[in-house]
Amino acid sequence: MRTIVTVFPFDLFGSAGTGAGARLLGDAVNEILDDTEAETRPCRADVLRGKVRVKEHAFDTLAEVTDWRKRGRVAAKQAIKSGEFLVWLGGNHLAALPVLEELGTETLVVQFDAHLDVYAFHDTTTDLSHGNFLTHFDTPRPRFVNVGHRDLFLTPEEIGETFEAVYPAWDVAVDATRVATELRAKVKTAKRVWIDIDCDAFDPAALPAVHEPLPFGLSAPAFLTLFEAAWEGNVVGVSITEYDPGRDTRDTGLNLLGWLVEYVLLKAAERAP
Numbered sequence: 001m002r003t004i005v006t007v008f009p010f011d012l013f014g015s016a017g018t019g020a021g022a023r024l025l026g027d028a029v030n031e032i033l034d035d036t037e038a039e040t041r042p043c044r045a046d047v048l049r050g051k052v053r054v055k056e057h058a059f060d061t062l063a064e065v066t067d068w069r070k071r072g073r074v075a076a077k078q079a080i081k082s083g084e085f086l087v088w089l090g091g092n093h094l095a096a097l098p099v100l101e102e103l104g105t106e107t108l109v110v111q112f113d114a115h116l117d118v119y120a121f122h123d124t125t126t127d128l129s130h131g132n133f134l135t136h137f138d139t140p141r142p143r144f145v146n147v148g149h150r151d152l153f154l155t156p157e158e159i160g161e162t163f164e165a166v167y168p169a170w171d172v173a174v175d176a177t178r179v180a181t182e183l184r185a186k187v188k189t190a191k192r193v194w195i196d197i198d199c200d201a202f203d204p205a206a207l208p209a210v211h212e213p214l215p216f217g218l219s220a221p222a223f224l225t226l227f228e229a230a231w232e233g234n235v236v237g238v239s240i241t242e243y244d245p246g247r248d249t250r251d252t253g254l255n256l257l258g259w260l261v262e263y264v265l266l267k268a269a270e271r272a273p
């Protein structure tokens with residue numbers, strides 16, 4: 001099927017610098033497409049030819065910044081309506097909000113994140129931020145399942161207000177196969193599935209380039225086990241946020257995410273239309 005890659009480098013209200021990460025991943029996609037175009041021998045990436053387009057949004061002017069949420073909603077709505085697979089490269093996690101708002105209640109969002117972004121503590125803002133945006137939907141919320149969190153603050157009651165299930169990193173560490181089995185069962189009952197990846201779901205050793213690192217995160221192979229399980233549902237798109245190249249070491253995060261983006265592009269392109 002065809003894919004639209006939306007670069008949406010919004011990074012206000014938290015994790016400033018992640019906008020550069022979104023743009024860098026967008027550059028990586030363009031490089032993949034250019035390399036494929038230049039290749040003369042048969043390669044797996046041949047399926048990408050003419051099937052992937054990239055749309056980059058800018059946040060250079062005050063008007064563009066002020067209008068960020070509406071612009072995001074319009075872009076997401078058009079992309080979803082087109083029936084194309086959507087890869088959403090956001091700045092901070094808040095940059096995923098417009099697309100999540102457009103998904104509707106029949107979508108199951110499999111959210112890979114170290115955090116459960118519903119925080120309302122004495123030292124957190126009640127205004128919309130990247131730490132509480134799941135409580136700020138303008139539309140009826142999709143269903144949420146978290147994978148890989150390491151939260152040690154929230155009560156099960158608070159978590160249950162937003163998430164229908166959570167699979168914390170300690171459950172994955174004990175038995176990733178069991179988590180994958182449960183996740184697979186869940187996504188197969190959903191009309192459609194969205195995979196939302198906050199980069200801090202990964203262990204900081206695998207992906208150091210984040211603003212709010214938490215230890216004991218997902219290893220890259222464990223992530224892949226769970227990603228594959230989620231992919232067995234009717235996945236309509238993937239969002240990736242919170243990558244800050246300014247905090248990367250020796251391009252560790254860029255390599256991991258660049259590979260992941262290419263992997264997603266190939267899997268989407270090889271799917272029947």
Ligand SMILES: [Mn+2]
Pocket residue numbers: 093113114115198200201212
């Ligand atoms: Mn997070």
